[in-house]
Amino acid sequence: MDSRRDFLQKLGLSAIALPLIPLSGLASSVENFGERYDGPVLRVAIMGLGGYANRVAEAMQSCVRAKLVGVISGTPGKITTWQSKFNIPEKNCYNYENFDKIKDNADIDVVYVITPNALHHDQVIRVANAGKHVICEKPMALNAKEGKEMVDACKKNNVKLLVGYRMHFEPKTLEIIKMRKNGDFGKVMFFQGLCGFKIGDPSQWRLNKKLAGGGSLMDIGIYAVNGARYMVGEEPTWITAQETKTNPVVFKEGVDETIQFQMGFPSGAVASCLSTYNMNYLDKFFLTGEKGFAELQPSTGYGPIKGRTNKGELTHPHLTHQTVQMDEMAQIILEGKQPVVPVDGEEAVKDMKIMDAIYLAASTGKKINLKG
Missing domain, CATH: 3.40.50.720 (NAD(P)-binding Rossmann-like Domain)
Structure with missing residues (x-):
């Protein structure tokens, strides 16, 4: 792989x-x-x-x-x-x-x-x-x-x-966001995001710090970073993180193999996430609140995404993600449509700030407070 x-x-x-x-x-x-x-x-x-x-x-x-x-x-x-x-x-x-x-x-x-x-x-x-x-x-x-x-x-x-x-246009994902906004889960308490697989060719650019900027977090952990924000519906206020490296030959300095990270949100909700290049079968989002829960597994693959909540299975038909994305982005660019979850550069910068903080927390062992 x-x-x-x-x-x-x-x-x-x-x-x-x-x-x-x-x-x-x-x-x-x-x-x-x-x-x-x-x-x-x-x-x-x-x-x-x-x-x-x-x-x-x-x-x-x-x-x-x-x-x-x-x-x-x-x-x-x-x-x-x-x-x-x-x-x-x-x-x-x-x-x-x-x-x-x-x-x-x-x-x-x-x-x-x-x-x-x-x-x-x-x-x-x-x-x-x-x-x-x-x-x-x-x-x-x-x-x-x-x-x-x-x-x-x-x-x-x-x-x-x-x-x-x-994923900002994926029907089951959007249904969970709609339910959360409608209060179906009550006060959100916890989010879990698991993203990982065993990476293959050790010479590929994704394991080159100069080209990739990091390792698993940059490549696949970003799904959990971004997913935590749109599933909880808030911006995190603090970050803690821990890095585990079992193969420094493949995962050289600056290329993370496995990072666990935690986030806290203004409402008191917390998130626990994992990003790895050394474990398979990790593609899951889980959200729980005082009145219900939502789960996506697989949560970010090319599909079909599978989901369920305390009210039952999510049965929206599978639509090819990239087809949906490009048609939706055409409407954003040509018609000024506002998506349910933003996909603009400012949205991406928010993720980058969190990822910067995750790397800082992992390297220093400190809790990083994020500015509003």
């Missing part, structure tokens, strides 16, 4: 045979199945043509509001393959040296950056300076400072910056 994406892909294999449902809005996706859409379409160029980029591109073939029209890659062979596979014109193909020229290309609205973490900062800023909207895969940057610089650059250029939080 070479990466988180391989792991998540295996979790979602059972969903491959399910039909992709064209969306004209998440809330009414099932009711509007087959409905013709004649509105504006977001024209997308993907930067970085690796495994996850391929998954996004495949999913976008079922989008009604977003269309893949361009590519940016440092590998000419990949560009040629994508041109043939996805019918991409030569004029919409760029490399990492010349992609600033997209500012003169009126046929591209947004660039989706799907490259190693350390490259996001500079690439997003270059895209923003070219006057194009940006979608950036998570984690958005190596730290909160970089993230804020990216947000500021997009604001300066009057373009939107969104981050690939696909």
Whole structure:
């Protein structure tokens, strides 16, 4: 198992045979199945043509509001393959040296950056300076400072910056958030987030501090960081964390193997989370309150997500996450739609601040208080 994406892909294999449902809005996706859409379409160029980029591109073939029209890659062979596979014109193909020229290309609205973490900062800023909207895969940057610089650059250029939080559009996840807001669980007391798998190839970029910015926390633990916030519905006020490393040969200095972290929230709710590259079968969210509970397992894989609450099983149909994400993001960019859970750069910076604090807490053994 070479990466988180391989792991998540295996979790979602059972969903491959399910039909992709064209969306004209998440809330009414099932009711509007087959409905013709004649509105504006977001024209997308993907930067970085690796495994996850391929998954996004495949999913976008079922989008009604977003269309893949361009590519940016440092590998000419990949560009040629994508041109043939996805019918991409030569004029919409760029490399990492010349992609600033997209500012003169009126046929591209947004660039989706799907490259190693350390490259996001500079690439997003270059895209923003070219006057194009940006979608950036998570984690958005190596730290909160970089993230804020990216947000500021997009604001300066009057373009939107969104981050690939696909779970923010997932139906079972949104149902739990709705129930929590409606008070179905009563006062929230506790959240647990478990995210992990055994990583494969020790030479991959995810185990390179300079490219990844860390280890399991940056790659998959971010799901628990972000999930704690939207499941509890509050921002944490303190962080504690502990790191465990059993294989320093594979997990070198600055690349975390396993991190446990705890968070406290203003209401008194607490969270206990684990992020690891050394244990399989960890993909679970659990929320409990004074009146009920909610559980997702798997909670962040490519699907189908499985969930239940004290009121019974969640039975929402599976929708391919990346298809939903791109159609929803098209509405955010083109129509100003406000999602239930934000996916903008400011949302991502909040996660980066927490992750900065987790690393600090793990390295110092101290409880880190977060500023409001």
